[in-house]
Amino acid sequence: MPTERQAYSRVGSEAAAQLGWWHAHRFLLLRRFSQLSILALFAASFWYGLDILKGNLSSSTVLNTLPLSDPFVLAQLIASGHWPAQTALLGGVIVLLFYMLVGGRSYCSWVCPVNIVTDAASWLRRRLGISKTTKISSSLRYWLLGLSLLLPIAGGLLIWELVNPVSLLQRGLIFGLGSGWVLIAMIFLLDLLISQRAWCSHLCPMGAFYGLVGKLSVIRINARHRERCDDCMDCYKVCPEPQILKPVLKGAANGVSPIIFASDCTNCSRCIDVCAESVFEINTRFTTEVENKK
Amino acid sequence: MKQTMDKQRRSESSASKAPARRQFFTDVARGASAAGMVGLGLTAWASSAKRSDPQAIRPPGALPGDDFLNACLRCGLCVEDCPYDTLKLATLFDPAPSGTPWFEARKVPCEMCEDIPCVAACPSGALDAALDNIDDARMGTAVLIDEKNCLNFQGLRCDVCYRVCPLIDEAITLERQRNSRTGKHALFIPTVQSDACTGCGKCEEACVLDETAIKVLELASGSLGQHYRLGWEEKARNGGSLVPEQLKLEIRRPENSNAN
Numbered sequence: 285m286p287t288e289r290q291a292y293s294r295v296g297s298e299a300a301a302q303l304g305w306w307h308a309h310r311f312l313l314l315r316r317f318s319q320l321s322i323l324a325l326f327a328a329s330f331w332y333g334l335d336i337l338k339g340n341l342s343s344s345t346v347l348n349t350l351p352l353s354d355p356f357v358l359a360q361l362i363a364s365g366h367w368p369a370q371t372a373l374l375g376g377v378i379v380l381l382f383y384m385l386v387g388g389r390s391y392c393s394w395v396c397p398v399n400i401v402t403d404a405a406s407w408l409r410r411r412l413g414i415s416k417t418t419k420i421s422s423s424l425r426y427w428l429l430g431l432s433l434l435l436p437i438a439g440g441l442l443i444w445e446l447v448n449p450v451s452l453l454q455r456g457l458i459f460g461l462g463s464g465w466v467l468i469a470m471i472f473l474l475d476l477l478i479s480q481r482a483w484c485s486h487l488c489p490m491g492a493f494y495g496l497v498g499k500l501s502v503i504r505i506n507a508r509h510r511e512r513c514d515d516c517m518d519c520y521k522v523c524p525e526p527q528i529l530k531p532v533l534k535g536a537a538n539g540v541s542p543i544i545f546a547s548d549c550t551n552c553s554r555c556i557d558v559c560a561e562s563v564f565e566i567n568t569r570f571t572t573e574v575e576n577k578k
Numbered sequence: 579m580k581q582t583m584d585k586q587r588r589s590e591s592s593a594s595k596a597p598a599r600r601q602f603f604t605d606v607a608r609g610a611s612a613a614g615m616v617g618l619g620l621t622a623w624a625s626s627a628k629r630s631d632p633q634a635i636r637p638p639g640a641l642p643g644d645d646f647l648n649a650c651l652r653c654g655l656c657v658e659d660c661p662y663d664t665l666k667l668a669t670l671f672d673p674a675p676s677g678t679p680w681f682e683a684r685k686v687p688c689e690m691c692e693d694i695p696c697v698a699a700c701p702s703g704a705l706d707a708a709l710d711n712i713d714d715a716r717m718g719t720a721v722l723i724d725e726k727n728c729l730n731f732q733g734l735r736c737d738v739c740y741r742v743c744p745l746i747d748e749a750i751t752l753e754r755q756r757n758s759r760t761g762k763h764a765l766f767i768p769t770v771q772s773d774a775c776t777g778c779g780k781c782e783e784a785c786v787l788d789e790t791a792i793k794v795l796e797l798a799s800g801s802l803g804q805h806y807r808l809g810w811e812e813k814a815r816n817g818g819s820l821v822p823e824q825l826k827l828e829i830r831r832p833e834n835s836n837a838n
Contacts, residue, residue, distance in 0.1 A: 311735045329658060332655070340653050343653030343654060343655065343702065345701075353702075354651075361649060361651065365648060366645065366649040366704075367703075369700070371701040372651060377751060422646075423609055424612055427610065427616075431617045431620065435620065441644060445652060447620060447623055452669075452676060453671060455654065460667070461589075464676070538585065545653050548729065
């Protein structure tokens with residue numbers, strides 16, 4: 285067995301060999317397609333007046349009628365003392381309900397363009413064999429979330445949106461980035477050289493916010509066939525939040541459900557891609573045909 | 579025997595609990611102090627990042643100052659609906675805070691659309707939907723900033739700023755003054771009426787000088803303190819003087835005086 289594994293030195297290559305290249309990359313490619321096509325639709329509206337999706341991720345309209353607004357930005361607005369107009373509130377409720385269904389942090393992996401930057405940093409880190417990492421507490425993001433909502437209350441100023449790299453990048457890619465690439469380059473280098481997955485999995489208050497939104501969300505990743513797991517560790521290497529994998533993969537003896545209920549999970553489904561044993565599936569939180577109910 | 583085992587177990591469990599508790603409090607303290615430091619840094623950065631250049635002009639109907647920054651979602655819908663590409667969305671290190679809409683009057687001024695599409699597009703109320711007449715917009719105020727170089731101050735009839743003003747003779751008037759250089763002509767001084775100027779910036783765009791002599795500045799108009807009362811206005815409003823007319827005092831002359 286070990287010699288066989290040596291042959292598959294790269295993450296996911298075993299899955300590609302056994303299940304085909306498309307199968308081992310499908311969710312990654314679907315996510316990139318989702319992220320890029322959302323940006324492309326916004327850009328098409330700004331540059332060519334094609335109003336399918338107009339505005340940006342902070343607030344937008346679909347076909348000039350349906351409003352969508354980012355509930356995290358709205359929460360900051362309200363904290364700073366501005367009660368948003370009805371259009372924005374309605375848009376916020378729609379987006380909130382959507383992510384409560386599909387998983388809060390699906391925003392991170394299927395929509396947010398910073399994810400492409402940090403995934404690239406993580407990939408390069410693996411390729412270059414950089415293993416040295418400065419440990420950052422992954423709860424720091426919740427502190428930053430608290431700050432981003434409390435500082436406006438204390439100082440009456442919407443502070444986070446003045447600096448938020450997530451807003452900056454998605455807006456910049458649609459309307460022109462200007463000098464904003466500096467901040468994005470900083471995040472890339474931070475993730476690559478200083479601390480593994482520093483931004484998305486440790487610092488970003490937006491991710492923390494969407495994590496809380498998706499606390500009870502319906503769509504979940506399920507390690508349904510965990511008995512097949514052969515400890516190849518590929519899923520740990522690609523998972524942006526690897527700490528959530530161990531309980532579901534190894535918890536059968538302790539009666540832990542194979543469904544990932546951790547709100548840190550971004551539903552990126554990369555674990556499904558790279559698993560040669562097809563351990564993981566996308567299910568709902570109500571999936572019950574499993575050996576150990578929660 | 580059993581007792582000692584119980585005791586042992588109890589002391590074991592309390593021994594294992596105490597470091598866990600200590601670890602918890604240490605973690606919380608570390609998180610809080612890191613967050614505190616980041617918060618301080620953020621606040622410092624934000625207080626400089628929120629400043630905008632006085633020549634970075636906001637769209638019509640924008641709430642004043644910080645209120646606008648707190649209300650704006652940075653979605654760019656106003657920018658998209660601006661038919662003249664006047665508005666743009668600020669990027670990092672632009673003269674306005676990142677993501678907020680602004681325009682440079684010298685490059686592309688506001689064309690003052692009657693239906694005000696930018697205000698209609700705003701989902702958050704940062705551009706006040708109550709603005710229904712574009713002439714009521716107060717994006718800024720034009721200021722004739724350089725009297726030395728303004729051609730009209732030289733006695734020429736440039737008048738361009740006056741001519742292009744959408745509120746000609748209301749927002750910019752020509753006030754006549756004596757031309758002391760020639761001794762026989764008039765100077766036609768372009769004068770901004772700050773109560774009528776919308777700050778659209780047409781005058782700044784049109785100024786023929788290399789560096790414009792008239793500029794739109796955010797919040798450039800002064801404000802009269804609450805306690806000032808202009809006597810002539812009060813008199814007109816009241817239909818007469820508020821204080822009694824001058825008292826007629828009895829003239830007391832020394833007796834037997836024959837002075838008039």
